[in-house]
Amino acid sequence: TQLLEQSPQFLSIQEGENLTVYCNSSSVFSSLQWYRQEPGEGPVLLVTVVTGGEVKKLKRLTFQFGDARKDSSLHITAAQTGDTGLYLCAGARGSQGNLIFGKGTKLSVKP
């Protein structure tokens, strides 16, 4: 059973389009992180959300943590080719707990 479900699994869009990817769970997390991974590299942290209902913005990226702290979304406005990569959400249970990853959304932005 996958603890964190990400959708869509694959997304191919044109430069300039908007997109949203989702991270859902039946479990409550104390915090949730979004990472981006490029080929041949390890994932790199984009943001951490902690409070239910929290919204964080990072330039063209908007992250939201669900009120019940079970789900999250990542919205990208006016996608650029440099946004191409694998987007992973990761949930933490308590500050001393493990970090569990979803299977990721593979985003391809075409010029």
Place this chain on the structure above:
Amino acid sequence: GAGVSQSPSNKVTEKGKDVELRCDPISGHTALYWYRQSLGQGLEFLIYFQGNSAPDKSGLPSDRFSAERTGGSVSTLTIQRTQQEDSAVYLCASSRQGAGTEAFFGQGTRLTVV
């Protein structure tokens, strides 16, 4: 070092042989994670070390897999009697305190079992 270092970066081994993968975490980070990633897929949790606590081994897929962390620093992941399905990229990460704090990843070890 400045980041998480993993070695070797690539390893090709024959089916049935044992392999050891090494991870040097960022100095001072108490938490260390091992994950496995198949081609283009998400990260499968393997094992988690946090300070002096007993490691969380719940993700190890079989008893052929083991890991240790010596002196709260360097970690070694050992796979005994490797099988073709063990082929994957093995990623190590460390964080200052554990889940909820930023995890810094190494570049991984690409393991190919032939």
